[in-house]
Amino acid sequence: MKLKPCSALICCLLSIPLSAQATNTKAEVIPISASIPEDEAIQKVIAPLAAEIKATFDLPLVQAPQGLFRGRRGEENLLGYWTADVMRRAAQNVVGAPVRFAITNAGGLRSNLRPGPLKVGDIFELMPFENELVVIELTGAEVIQVVKEGIVRRGGEPCSGVKAVVGGTPEAGTYTLVWEDGRPIDPKEVVKVATSDYLYGGGDSIPTLKLGRKPFTTGVTLRQMLLDECAALAKAKKELLPPPPGRYTIPAPIQEAIRDKKFKL
């Protein structure tokens, strides 16, 4: 008889001399089913805390009289710009050095912030993921490439610290990127960049971010970072207002070509 590897192991284990072995060892099958019931004592501890956490979702955060929107077709993603701005500032606070550029992915922003008073739950809806703020180092040339990859694949991912201008035709595009104050980017300069662990880990379509050096994982989720920003605004008796547009200038025919995946740069 050919033994299955599994039964061979059992035989091997059985042959081990164990002294105080019960004479009438009974085989019992541990009831591991597709459904493991919750331990009552533990659940009793968790339930009220879960309710408490849920109640915090209704807590008011800050007034956003204009709301913040991802933008419809042809519009800029001001909600994304705000997120990237907050990422850049938060990263700067953590590393204690200037962070020149921040980029996130529009796909990670799951809802708009509607005009009116914001609640904690709104930020959870916007950012349900546990993605973490990461600070990396890139050269100027790599920053230029990162923004370019975002334009070609997604029509420009939300960023902070730069201005991109795309021109030419869908078949032969042109592209320039400058710092937000209009100064040119030195391709050799090494700068600090804020992004998410998701993008840095290659989770979306900006492969150059993976080249980031000296990664610093902050331990702060993007969601917590946004919650902290809203709380700070409210504490300072300020409103949450959208940042001005103008970070991506992309002619309509090229935007269409990007959507049709026909744009070359």
Add this chain to the structure above:
Amino acid sequence: MERRHFLASLSAAAMASQLPLRARADAPSARADAHSAGADAPPAGSGRITLLHTNDTHSRIEPFGPGNGAISGLGGVARRATLVKQLRQQLGAVLLLDAGDTFQGTPYFNRYKGRLDYQLMRMVGYDAGTLGNHDFDNGVGMLVEAMESMEKLQHANPPFAFVNCNFDFKGAPSLSKRVRPYLVKAFPGLRVGITGVGVAFAGLVAPKNHEGIVWKDPYDSLKPIVKRLREVEKVDLVVVLSHLGYNLNGSAPDDLQMPGQVAGIDAIIGGHSHTFLDKPTKVPQARGETLVFQVGFGGVNLGRMDFAVARGAVRAASGSAMPVMGSIVT
């Protein structure tokens, strides 16, 4: 995928249930009758032990909600507690261990600062854990506060231990007295030594959050500890709780390299890289084999490794990842 996981865990359970169970201390046995004194004690260095383990639970108190892909509906501390309780009742000789990064990831951490995480670990019945980089996210003071709150909890289970041998805690005395280089757990006929190693702080923990603690090379730190466990403490099984990561391709110390660098480790319970393994990887080492295991993150799976030891040496070892499933799997 889930079905495969489930079947794997089922077969491990069925296999374990067919292993000869050690008699309880009060159960008469043929041998007990034959000997006059100390009859219940098996010969030194022989027996079976099951290691149950988690890593990178990241404040996942509740199961993952819908919209989380393959892990939707999985995990949850209350279910983990049930599973652990069942296995403990069944197997007797069980250690429940964690490889670090208990903190950060859900509003529970933001609100309760890790106190809830450690308290629940005690309630579930953990024996020992180690420190991951995220456990320093609120600084040393808050980490100590969370440990203290766990120690002070009124509960039938004793407080669990923290082990680490590659952090020099000299500049952080409050933490130093709460983290020991190793722990020995004695079972009838069997002694198990447990130590832990943590990942380098650079790039992971802000300097102000690990003030007074110096990271040292994990391999160099482990060697004298494993030697001491074997030669002085006379343990039969050496377990390392590692928050280094599974495979760093030679760029930094990792779990896959460890057995080749430090002889005498039987099991490495890994974390940090959030690596989902179905079963332990067997890595050759100077004294046989080391089982290297890691079960993803967020308490999605409970890891399990079974060891049969005779005359101070591992005779058989196996393991599997057991998915922590609830009634609703989306």
